[in-house]
Amino acid sequence: MSKHEQLATYLQNNRSKVSGVVDFDPGTDRLLQFDFTSNNTRLSGEDIADTLKFSAWVSQELRQSGCRYGIGGYMEHRTLYARSKLFDTGGAEPRRLHLGTDIWADASTPVYAPLAGHVHSFQDNNSFGDYGPTIILEHHLDGLLLYTLYGHLNRASLQDLSIGQVITQGQQLAQFGNITENGNWPPHLHFQLMFDMEGLAGDYPGVAPYSQTEHWRQNIADPNLILQFTAATII
Structure with a gap:
């Protein structure tokens, strides 16, 4: 059984041990759904x-959709990363493949730990x-090691944290940052799942070259295994 299958099986059999990452009520x-590929012709490069x-x-x-939250991005080939030299590689192919899921909402939106674990970095x-x-948590799920990454937070979220600090399921972990502190983005959460941190701490790639899609899929699981957002709740 692959790690992806192990994770899906664990989460399916232990739903009571999994909480929401944001305050989302599927009843109301x-x-x-945001699309930040080249198909989005309503948002210009200058605006981005x-x-x-x-x-x-x-x-x-x-606001116009009447939604508190936007969603999207897992394994999406995004053109918007041309806005920052951070995503240039110095080679022929820049980084444009988005590895996590973004949840878009107001600054200061609370972020919760969906699984019990501890602070990795x-x-x-x-x-x-x-x-x-950025906060990265480490989780031990019946022998499966999983890391969850939370990016674009506010700086207050890092106060009083310590490596190894125990985090309980459902505990408020952080808040969305505003544009002056979250890496200069519209307020949102980058939520990502990794099986291996590959020796990194406090950071892990959230964007990669598109040609390497299958390579990155090996270590990056679909965040919706935890989020459990259904087609019925997405417009």
Whole structure:
């Protein structure tokens, strides 16, 4: 059984041990599906490059749809990373493949730990287009090692944290950061699952070259295994 299958089986058999990452009520809330591939012709490159304009566009889309949250991005081939030199590789192919799921909402939106675990690492990845404040948790799930990454947080989320600190299921872990502290992005959470941190701490790639999709799928699981967002809740 692959690690992906092990994770899916564990989560299916232990739903009581899994909580939401944000305050989402499937009975009343809906998720707006964002598309940041080249198919999105309503958002110009100039708007994406300007964080204030980009943030205003996201906020307007959410408001007009009547949704508290937007969703999207897992293994999405995004054109928007041209906004930052961070995603250039110096080679022929820049990084454009998004490895996690983004949840878009207002700054200060609470973030919760979906699984019990402990703090693996944290740091402020403070450059334009990066994660900003980032927390990575480590979870032991009946012999399966899993890491969850939370990026684009506010700086207050890193206060009073310590490596190895025990985190309980459902505990409020952090809050969404604003554009001045979250890596210069519209407020959102980058949520990502990894089986192996590959020796890294406080950071792990969230964007990779598109040609390496299958390579990254080996270590990056679908966040919706935890999020459990269904088609019925997405517009």
